[in-house]
Amino acid sequence: MSLIFTTMTRIFFILLLVASIFMLFRGHNNPGGGFIGGLFAALAFALLALSDSVDTARRALMVHPITLLGLGLLLALLSGLPGLFSDSSFLRHWWTSIGALHVGTATIFDVGVFLVVIGGVLSLVFRFYQEEPA
């Protein structure tokens, strides 16, 4: 890979990660959300894998993508339980306000979506890249 691409990727990696978190949390009131955020984050790691190596990207991710996938699904599932117990309605979200900011189980659900997208995309991306004939 070219030097320019590799260097630029390092910068983009950080930028994309920051953007993904930003997208995830602004999603409730402005364009964004767990799905787009997840895509951004996956893009960051995919770029890293392409410019450097899959192993670098895996190390940067720290957990296995399939683990992320399962974790996200679990989070989304669990975020529905409080509503099930309080209103006997699964996925009826709880809300509370910290000042002007509304925080609730919907946020946990969105984080779940975020993780599923990252895990899903990256598990396949890493596999694709790794199969390169040596």
Add this chain to the structure above:
Amino acid sequence: MIFAWSILGAMGAAFLAWPLSQVLPRLSGWILSLAPLSIFFLLLGEIGSVSDGAAHVKSFAWVPSLNIELAFRLDGFSLLFALLISGIGTLVTIYAGSYFNGKSTADKGRFLSLILAFMAAMLGTVLSDNLIVMFVFWELTSLISFLLIGFDGEKSEARASALQSLIVTAGGGLVLFAGIVLIGITLDTFSVSEVLERAGELVASQLAGVIAACVIVGAFTKSAQFPFHFWLPNAMAAPTPASAYLHSATMVKLGVFLLARFDQVFATLPGFGETLVVAGSITMLVSGLKAIRAESFKAILAQSTVASLGILVMLIGLDSEVAAVATVGFILAHALYKAALFFCAGTAIHATGEARLANLRGLGRALPFTAIATILASLSMAGLPPFVGFISKEYLFEAQLDSSWAIFPVVVAVIVNAVMVGVAGVVSIRPYYWPTKTPTVVEHGETPGMLVGPMALAGFGILIGLFPAIVAGTVIAPAASALRGEQIEVSFGLWHGLTPMLALSVIVVVIGSVIAIWWEAIHRRLAQYDRFFSLLGDRFYRSAIDSTLALAASSTKLLQNGDQRRYTAVVVLTVTAALAAAFVSMPDFAFLAAEGDIRFAVVAVLALMVLGAIATALVRSLIAGLVASGLVGFGTAVLFMMHGAPDLALTQIAVETLLVVLLTAVLLRLPARRRHSRTGGERNRDAVLALGFALMIFVALASVGVSPIDLRLSEYFANASYVEAYGRNVVNVILVDFRAIDTLGEIAVVAFATVAAWGLLRGPAKLIRTKD
């Protein structure tokens, strides 16, 4: 109402079976038998409460919104079944404990657990008062039967038989389910008690015939009636204790149970009784013939079981009052002697390792008690006095002579009962006492656990025969009354005087003796007609299964041949055809809503996208193609932006970018330029397909704008978004809150599909590595 808890008790014992067999492998059968035994005594205590023909119902709420509740009903008839299930269940548990002593503790634990789970399912089926609940237990018995027939899963024959029984019984179960749903639609209830009360209403409804047909198919598949008779003899691949329990004494009688219950409802429906009598008679004749032709010990018994089930189905179809008593009496008598015979057959096969009856010789000395039990049970099966089989056969003939039918069922019954006498003579005398110079080698003798069952059942057979008053008023009368829906007096005595029935019995015994003596000769003679017998077997089932598989194979070859172009072509063609059909069928079809001004910016973006699309199709370099198709994708994002959908635009950009990154990785491994892999003709055909598809999509999209959009939902979400879900981004609020369960389903699908693809991608990678 403590009886409803017996199901839970059996279920609990099933969970205990595995660990207990690990800790106390030799005693686990005896200890576990305490569970069914206590259920048996608990149910005995209920006899008083149903003796007057009353029914007790106990219900717990389950799905009230669908009219489904966990309702249980105890009346004379279900009590009879529950007693048989728990009583024989006790003996089977003990027997299986000894039967599996030579095998691994894992096998033993698995088997005992399945047997007890099956018992819970059986109790649930006969005690349910709600048809849906009954159906759940009904299918559960089919599933456990599948697991037990396929218990020796390493044998392909066992797997095939297990699958066959599952397809037939669970398939019939689905038909039954259709009938149940139709009952629910007609009467607006699933309660058995209420259906019985409102029988007239059900028979008068338009759907009565369909419902009756569904119930009959469900019952016939379960009880192995013609033309579904073939699965039961194949089910003998199961370990013998399971055959004794499921495939003779209890599960196969569920169809009879269901028909007897619904006979009360459909008795006045024209054709119902006649169907049962005819089907029962055919089943009796077919299985009677096949019993004489059969080779293995268990197969002969299995065929005679099918014949007995035929007798029961025919009895239910008969319209005389005494038929109810005959049905109940025969259920009891058959369960006692047939389970005993299976136990004895199991002991003989277990001791010698030889399944063919012809090869079992001179076992009387080595297995003396088993031989005695076989004789006693056989005499009951032959219908000789003073056994309970004699009483039930007298009632069978009386029910036939009393009915409105002519001589036809009587002739069939005489023939089949004569075959039973023959079978009884052959299975009791031949393996044990037939004079022989070379007795079959016995590897090990009888054990107490393998004697309790046959001895107890054979003993009961003679005890009830001598003192029929024990069961007449306590079990038979309440059960028969429950079937008739009115109290009836039952004598159930051994001696009825010099009656036509007695004369018929004498004829039966004479013919039967002839069959028993010349068994070998008749058997050999019938063996010449094997082509005819194959017609009576599972040939049609096999050809149905084979042609289904062939159809699947050819359609897979056609549609899923591994060529991506074929897939794309199929999808494109289907969508084009479907859209074309929709347009043609629409009466006043108008498209192209030419409203508003033409905006230059939009036209410019569109022109770029068109250029990109054309370039994609024309360029030879893959990288150039990627860039060109990227023009279309990003152009779409810009269009979204221009029309006030920043969310969509963002997502489109992210997906598009990711696609580029992903494809780059793939393209890096492909040659930069490619030659055409299609011939000119193929390319022209594909071009036509693509243009047709594009045209249809264009027309469809253009016409979407014409019809007015229903904005109610959009307005609701827009208004409620902040008030109820505290978010201003309506799209995201719908995703994570209003429609969160949809999103959950979608991410679950994405997750599972990804894991599957991920696993597939790993396979070849490993192979490559080992090659290196």
